[in-house]
Amino acid sequence: QVQLVESGGGSVQAGGSLRLSCTSPGTALNDYAIGWVRQRPGKEREGISCINSSGGNAFSADSVKGRFTGARDKAKNLVYLEMNNLKLEDTARYFCASCCYGVGKYEYEYLGQGTLVIVSS
Numbered sequence: 001q002v003q004l005v006e007s008g009g010g011s012v013q014a015g016g017s018l019r020l021s022c023t024s025p026g027t028a029l030n031d032y033a034i035g036w037v038r039q040r041p042g043k044e045r046e047g048i049s050c051i052n053s054s055g056g057n058a059f060s061a062d063s064v065k066g067r068f069t070g071a072r073d074k075a076k077n078l079v080y081l082e083m084n085n086l087k088l089e090d091t092a093r094y095f096c097a098s099c100c101y102g103v104g105k106y107e108y109e110y111l112g113q114g115t116l117v118i119v120s121s
Helices: none
Strands: 005-007 010-013 018-023 034-039 045-051 057-060 068-073 078-083 092-101 106-109 115-120
Touching: 005 092, 018 034, 018 092, 018 115, 034 068, 034 106, 045 068, 045 092, 045 106, 057 068, 057 092, 078 092
Parallel strands: 010 115
Antiparallel strands: 005 018, 018 078, 034 045, 034 092, 045 057, 068 078, 092 106, 092 115
């Protein structure tokens, strides 16, 4: 069992930026591929990112490609999601999770409680 804790959400105007962070109190995140899932109001959860153990962006959904970038700080046991040029439709609760490539798609496990991002005009 991996416990993940997200932070960094908040309210931002469209076009702005936020950086989300993910850490674990009892697990070395360096041992896992860690990704991000979001749930927009009235929508199903959407996997948007997977960062491999070496820090590379293994997967980035079309909806965020070119705007969101995952990164790691191994010394601090943190995984980040840098979000730039935010759009109204990025309003969602964002979860970090372990990720792996399953049958035709990335799969996510051990989601945290999430952090809320609200983008306004």
